[in-house]
Amino acid sequence: MEKLLSKVFVSKLEDLPEKLGKTVIIGELELAVFKLEDGKVRAIENRCPHKGGVLAEGMVSGEHVFCPMHDWKISTRSGKVQEPDTGCVQTYETEVKKNEVYVIVPGK
């Protein structure tokens, strides 16, 4: 069976803080949504694979975010934890249309 996905409106683009993350809660799902310096918007799961740090509060550098708890470096594009640490977080597709930011999440 095909997996059901839905496109959820999150925020106006200008309402997302620059080069920072935002906590977005959709039902049970908690995402960290970032507006990067190059204007791209990225969404990942808001829990660090190390000890559950809230990634939305991390420092953002390029496409990476540094977890605020113990400074793990995580790619907001691939969800991959960077060396020397290991692991990954779930990533979610995003879409920006007419200044409106959407994320694609599982659901009806």
Place this chain on the structure above:
Amino acid sequence: MSKQRLVLIGNGMAGVRAIEEVLQSTPDQFDITVFGSEPYPNYNRIELSKVLQGDTEIHDITLNSWQWYEDNNIKLYPGETVLEIDKEKQIVRTDKGRESAYDKLIIATGSLPFMLPLPGADKEGVTAFRDIKDCEKMIECSNHYKKAVVIGGGLLGLEAARGLLNLGMEVDVVHLADYLMERQLDKTAGKMLQKELEKQGMNFLLEKQSEEIIGTDRVEGLKFKDGQQIEADLIVMAVGIRPNISLAKESGIPVNRGIIVNDYLETEVPNIFAVGECAEHREMVYGLVAPLYQQGKEMAKRICGIEGDGYQGSVLSTQLKVSGVDVFSTGKINEDEHTKSLKLFDEWNGTYKKVLVDEGKVTGAVLFGDTSDGNRLLSLINKGASIEEYTESGRSEEAGADLISSMPDEEIICGCNGVTKGTIIEAIHNQGLATVEQVKGCTSASRSCGGCKSLVSDLLEHTLGDDYDQNQKESICTCTTLSRDEVIEEIKMKGLTHTREVMNVLGWKSEEGCSKCKPALNYYLGMLKPTEYEDEKESRFVNERLHANIQNDGTYSVVPRMYGGVTNAEDLRKIADVADKYEVKMIKVTGGQRLDLLGVKKQDLPNIWSELDMPSGSAYAKGLRTVKTCVGADFCRFGTQDSIGLGIKMEKKFEGLNTPHKVKMSVSACPRNCAEGSVKDVGIVGLDGEFEIYVGGNGGTHMRKAELLYKVKTEEEVIAVTAAFLQYYRESANYLERTSAWVERVGLDHIRSVLDEKQTFMELNHRMDEALSVVQDPWKEAIEDNRLLRELYQNVKIPAGSN
């Protein structure tokens, strides 16, 4: 052809290293099985000292992860001890009843700590310092007890003692000889070392022979031959090690002090090798990693059937891993009738250098205070060089270069981690490394004791030539090779105004920096141009961006200001009301004389601040935290000054200031120092008619006692001196360097000489006032700014199933 079976007994540093060598030469020749008594993968025993001193943690010292064994198809039996070697049938048997056949067997059982057979040595609270278990025992003990005694004033004993001090215990070091580290140092250096360690808080009992450990179940004290007795809750025996040879001996393998091996590390029994601290080569048993790694290399060649010259013995060098103390020794240590020596003794600066010369050749050295020549001397000894080569070359650059180029590629640069010259050069070329920090990150060279840093630096210079900036201090982070001073110089010269511009113009390697350089640049820019620079909230760590401390579960804490630790009924009522209304998880009295509301949701922070209507306590800031005060003249029978009044004045003056790291102050009203000025960045002690100003204290990870900067007469002078001191700290310290580390680095005399200049003193005060002029209360700022509120404190919440 079926694979040969290679069995290793002893999952420690020497044995596993040898296996790595085997795997490197012939990856598929052997089926490898490893038995180890300890229930861990191979870890860096050397770093136990750093674990104890609080510089690293047990899970960070693993050398070979479980995954490594799996990836290399090694059968590992952790927590399993080999009890028997059947050398006829070529089988080993373990305590779990397992049998394992071998074609080749390596014994690498290391050493056992030597425990003095004193009456009472079996009591609880007596331990060795050898493995993770011992380390955990000491850490655990420091949570409940106060008084530690270390028997043995050698390397291990002193490192243990420093660790126990860091764990908050009082430490007596008992030593049999009349000076410390008598096997590695001569008397002059030993005595200098003692003085330095006494300054750090160690107490020494020299020429003392222990007789009995007293106590009922647990140790309570130690008695000496001369009748004297001292108290002890913990006794660490660090009197030496002895090779662990019982298994070999019982299995009929010839032993002397260690298991006897030839140049190829073969025992006298066919197909059985021994390596590491348990092996005896040409009547020498080694207890340091560098020679053991060399042995492993030669043995691996023989096991894999590769020709080699065999192991020829090693010249040892030692270094003590205690911060703030630089000691180095190598080769011969004491003069005899054949030797002449070259000595330099500078009592004033606390440095000492002795080089021993035997028939014109360098044969040994002892260095104290400045150990930068250490590795060069070691290499000269290894080469059999003449003393002229040392004296004539002096410290000239060619000397270092010569030495480096004459080294063979397989010469080990970092003994602790067994990294060779060849490996480092390859990494520099292939991965484009340019700094010592980067080499450390990629190859582990200089990661453990740090003794080879200067050699690594020479190697970088040798490999990169003019591209290598030899005088580089540590660069800010791996995004750049520039040091803090260089970056600041460039910012000033080129008039750079924001972090991205600094990174662009100065050629940062990563486009947008990292979590180290972003906040550092943000600080430097603000410090240089306080009234013009606009703080970048995206370059701030979460606590300083949200003005609250993040907790392990993602909630936050709120600490309002309570100037000088003084509060009133109205403030307390507000705190109580807020705590009730927002169901705060806990109200706690902090170590800084104020109250902390813990477990607050991010969304509630602004409301709480606005209802409290108190200024932020900056408990999250790299800035002024608290000014602790004592009761003082108004109430206390000993009080000489109004400590509360002065404390409040200082807190009001400096609150909100940005500094390289947090700053804590205190004011006490008599030498009893109830506000703990000795462990504050600035600690004021009021006396009758004057004030003492202490600076550079720290009660945290690296305890440091504050030093007396000045004595002054009036409160105004106290504040002006504090302002000048803090401003000079703001302008010259590295980001994240506490005053304790900074004072230690630049020296109090230097700071005093700067502040002594009337003009400079006034200018520093002036620039401090300028920096303070832009301070605003961050909580107030946030609750009055809708954009900030929305961007930083609100989450987006979307019910499931919408859209």
